[in-house]
Amino acid sequence: ALQRGHLWQSDTRIPISRVQHVDLRRGPIERATRLTTLVVHTAGSRLNAVALSGLDQGDAERLRDRLARQLDHDDDAL
Known part of the structure; x- marks a missing residue:
């Protein structure tokens, strides 16, 4: 589950069966501050990717x- 926002909040849940792959992104500012954006790419949903930014590099x-x-x-189970 991904929760965002202070005033207006959103809660996004993606079943693991919809996740296609996961990427890490680090722009120049993120590299300088050792922060990372985790991108979860999905299939068959209104969102084709969900990004969590501002994560500690190790945590991401x-x-x-x-x-x-x-x-x-999950792939092995199929």
Whole structure:
């Protein structure tokens, strides 16, 4: 689940079965501040990708790896 906003809040939930792949993005400012954007690419939803920005680089890498393991596990089950 992804929750965003202070005044207006949104809550986005994506089933793992809809996740196609996960990317990390780091622009020049993010690299300088050791922050990262995690991008979750999806299939068959109104959003084709969801981005979580401002994550600590290590946290983003761990989350990406955890999601990748889950995706690999789900592929093995098919």
